[in-house]
Amino acid sequence: MTEQQPPVVLVVDDEVQIRRFLRAGLELDGFVVQDAETGADALKSVTLQQPDLVILDLGLPDMDGGDVLERLRSWSTVPLIVLSVRSNEAEKVRLLESGADDYVVKPFGMAELLARAHAAMRRQVRAATGEPVVRAGPLTIDLAARVVTLNGSRVTLTPKEYRLLQLLAQHAGNVVTHQYLLKEVWGSPHMHDTHYLRIFVRKLRQKIEQDPTQPQILLTELGVGYRLANPDGTTRTVAN
Amino acid sequence: MAYQWRSALRADAIMRELRGVAIALLMVAATTVVAWGLIRYLDVRRGSPIYLIPVLLAGWHLGRIPALAAAVAGVLWSGYFFYSPFYTYFVARPAEMINLTLFMIVALVTSHLANSMKQQAELARKRENQMSDLYAFSRQLAAAPTAADIYRAIEEHLASLVQRRVLLFGAGRNPATETEAPQPVQAAIASIQRGAALTATVNDEAGATWLIRRVSSRTPDFGVLAIDLGSMPAVDEIRRRVDDALADAAATLERLDVARALNEAKMRSETELLREALIGSVSHELRTPLAAIMGAATVLRGSPAVAQDERLHSLAGVVRDEAERLNNDIQNLLDATRISRHQIKPQAEWIEPADIVNSALERRRRRLAEHKVALDMDSNLPFIYVDPVLVQQAFVQIVDNAAKYSPGGSTIDISAKRNSHEVVLSVHDHGAGLTADEMAQLGERFFRGHRLAATTSGSGLGLWIAKAFVGANGGRLQATSEGADQGTTVSIFLPYNADAKQPEAAPDD
Numbered sequence: 153m154t155e156q157q158p159p160v161v162l163v164v165d166d167e168v169q170i171r172r173f174l175r176a177g178l179e180l181d182g183f184v185v186q187d188a189e190t191g192a193d194a195l196k197s198v199t200l201q202q203p204d205l206v207i208l209d210l211g212l213p214d215m216d217g218g219d220v221l222e223r224l225r226s227w228s229t230v231p232l233i234v235l236s237v238r239s240n241e242a243e244k245v246r247l248l249e250s251g252a253d254d255y256v257v258k259p260f261g262m263a264e265l266l267a268r269a270h271a272a273m274r275r276q277v278r279a280a281t282g283e284p285v286v287r288a289g290p291l292t293i294d295l296a297a298r299v300v301t302l303n304g305s306r307v308t309l310t311p312k313e314y315r316l317l318q319l320l321a322q323h324a325g326n327v328v329t330h331q332y333l334l335k336e337v338w339g340s341p342h343m344h345d346t347h348y349l350r351i352f353v354r355k356l357r358q359k360i361e362q363d364p365t366q367p368q369i370l371l372t373e374l375g376v377g378y379r380l381a382n383p384d385g386t387t388r389t390v391a392n
Numbered sequence: 393m394a395y396q397w398r399s400a401l402r403a404d405a406i407m408r409e410l411r412g413v414a415i416a417l418l419m420v421a422a423t424t425v426v427a428w429g430l431i432r433y434l435d436v437r438r439g440s441p442i443y444l445i446p447v448l449l450a451g452w453h454l455g456r457i458p459a460l461a462a463a464v465a466g467v468l469w470s471g472y473f474f475y476s477p478f479y480t481y482f483v484a485r486p487a488e489m490i491n492l493t494l495f496m497i498v499a500l501v502t503s504h505l506a507n508s509m510k511q512q513a514e515l516a517r518k519r520e521n522q523m524s525d526l527y528a529f530s531r532q533l534a535a536a537p538t539a540a541d542i543y544r545a546i547e548e549h550l551a552s553l554v555q556r557r558v559l560l561f562g563a564g565r566n567p568a569t570e571t572e573a574p575q576p577v578q579a580a581i582a583s584i585q586r587g588a589a590l591t592a593t594v595n596d597e598a599g600a601t602w603l604i605r606r607v608s609s610r611t612p613d614f615g616v617l618a619i620d621l622g623s624m625p626a627v628d629e630i631r632r633r634v635d636d637a638l639a640d641a642a643a644t645l646e647r648l649d650v651a652r653a654l655n656e657a658k659m660r661s662e663t664e665l666l667r668e669a670l671i672g673s674v675s676h677e678l679r680t681p682l683a684a685i686m687g688a689a690t691v692l693r694g695s696p697a698v699a700q701d702e703r704l705h706s707l708a709g710v711v712r713d714e715a716e717r718l719n720n721d722i723q724n725l726l727d728a729t730r731i732s733r734h735q736i737k738p739q740a741e742w743i744e745p746a747d748i749v750n751s752a753l754e755r756r757r758r759r760l761a762e763h764k765v766a767l768d769m770d771s772n773l774p775f776i777y778v779d780p781v782l783v784q785q786a787f788v789q790i791v792d793n794a795a796k797y798s799p800g801g802s803t804i805d806i807s808a809k810r811n812s813h814e815v816v817l818s819v820h821d822h823g824a825g826l827t828a829d830e831m832a833q834l835g836e837r838f839f840r841g842h843r844l845a846a847t848t849s850g851s852g853l854g855l856w857i858a859k860a861f862v863g864a865n866g867g868r869l870q871a872t873s874e875g876a877d878q879g880t881t882v883s884i885f886l887p888y889n890a891d892a893k894q895p896e897a898a899p900d901d
Binding site for chain 1: 679681688716742751769771779808
């Protein structure tokens with residue numbers, strides 16, 4: 153974190169036990185934790201406290217978590233991770249399209265949540281500071297120079313391959329939906345041509361992965377999208 | 393239409409009467425020939441009763457009007473032949489006049505009696521037929537072992553009775569038959585099913601009369617009958633016969649205690665629903681505390697105090713792992729419920745087969761930590777068109793089984809290959825293996841091998857779920873083993889079209 157002050161996280165959950173462990177885990181990780189039990193509280197808190205991160209549980213007593221997300225996104229770009237009990241891929245995609253940076257499905261380990269949260273916050277910082285270089289393991293993507301290197305040597309990519317990698321790099325560590333990638337690379341008419349992505353990702357992996365059948369950099373989230381491995385170099389394995 | 397039909401009926405009746413009159417007159421004519429012979433050759437002069445014969449015959453076979461015609465003609469011919477002056481229709485003597493009048497009265501009474509007897513005989517025969525029908529029906533009922541047989545007998549009997557449609561509703565029957573009945577009939581059925589009335593008579597759009605009533609006036613559970621009577625005039629008569637038949641049928645149904653059976657069936661299906669709803673809500677309710685347990689365990693494990701103490705660290709790991717396992721068991725219950733309710737709807741898309749394997753292994757990374765995993769995946773497998781999440785869940789089940797039934801430290805070989813038309817994802821372990829018996833039962837719901845049931849926990853749902861998920865994607869699942877303790881290979885076969893149908897290349901400028 154570039155800021156001197158410890159980052160503030162707003163935990164929105166109506167279950168006291170969940171809030172307790174989240175508070176403990178987040179405080180251990182250096183966050184200042186605030187919490188809200190309802191969607192209305194959450195919206196008020198985001199306005200007044202301006203947290204650096206929001207962790208939003210979808211099951212709230214007063215309003216649907218998806219609605220809270222949409223209301224919040226109409227005026228705030230705060231990094232936001234959704235806690236979901238619904239392991240329904242279409243639902244995840246909908247939430248991501250509504251502006252969630254990432255999700256974790258309950259039950260989850262603290263490390264997984266922290267990895268997603270830090271990735272989302274880094275994107276925010278990168279956007280604010282204009283830091284152009286994204287690292288994912290041995291891969292470096294210089295978004296300003298449009299140069300991709302693997303272990304120091306330059307990787308030759310087609311324009312669309314680069315565009316794909318660029319989009320993933322901008323959200324490094326967080327999942328990016330198929331629909332978003334397809335729309336940005338091939339345009340809206342191809343929003344549902346998932347097979348374009350499969351073909352391109354296979355080609356990309358052959359260029360950037362040590363073993364394309366066991367990718368460590370360009371990871372698949374089945375039914376949802378792709379994720380570039382954590383920028384700080386940890387590969388897909390999240391310890392804890 | 394009904395009017396035309398009725399006038400046709402009337403014309404028909406008139407024709408029949410005219411025919412009867414003609415035949416009666418012919419019989420009188422034939423009698424006259426005989427009478428003429430009697431007078432001519434035997435000189436019989438008191439032969440007028442001979443004319444009672446055609447009257448009697450006409451009354452018996454042809455009805456009242458032909459009999460009357462025969463009587464009138466008979467009187468005339470009697471006057472002609474047997475009363476002076478002979479061979480005229482004129483009768484001169486008063487005594488003979490009285491005689492002839494008496495003859496006329498006798499003829500009329502005779503014809504009437506003949507006709508009545510005939511009608512009573514017919515009625516008796518009809519009754520006898522009805523009784524024997526009913527008797528046959530009763531015997532059929534007595535021999536019917538199940539409610540379904542009884543209902544079939546009711547339908548058949550009533551259909552032969554009215555010679556038109558008989559529809560049976562309720563009583564555990566397929567409600568789809570309701571659409572067979574015309575609109576007003578359906579409404580009447582609904583009101584009787586609600587208990588608003590016991591019986592109703594309605595007309596449908598085509599003018600046919602329907603008799604609708606409960607099978608049993610006492611037990612609503614036995615269902616409702618709708619009988620198409622067409623334009624049958626004698627509704628009351630039919631109603632009486634239907635009553636007779638159903639009284640017998642209802643008694644039989646009650647004797648068989650069908651009511652209880654039907655109720656039980658209804659309750660069973662309600663229980664099934666309740667059970668599934670319970671599983672759904674309990675699983676949901678369990679997940680929140682589980683999320684707190686698992687989250688708290690990971691926080692504990694990561695906290696400096698616990699991380700420094702090896703024992704506490706591993707204990708926190710136990711809490712986390714067991715919470716995760718419990719979560720998997722709950723997921724299995726939910727999946728099993730979804731499968732048995734046919735709620736599996738694959739969302740197919742083109743997918744890299746290796747992605748499915750990798751994602752499954754990632755989900756079971758901790759579970760596999762004590763095993764050596766040897767991966768062998770072809771780099772250029774065809775894309776397959778399946779629901780990747782379902783296939784991944786199936787593969788996770790197989791990996792779980794391999795980890796569960798093979799010793800820690802042993803190798804689990806995982807491969808992704810192709811044959812001429814399928815992508816084959818396989819998991820091979822060096823564990824407990826399968827006996828021929830176990831192999832035959834594998835994949836049945838709740839099946840667990842007896843050899844290991846005591847030492848290894850499980851619900852017996854895993855492979856059953858895997859099979860269902862793979863099947864839903866047009867694939868198949870196969871388990872092979874050389875025998876007990878020889879290890880097991882479980883493979884998922886997912887078809888691809890070798891010749892064509894790979895996704896077209898994406899444009900790359």
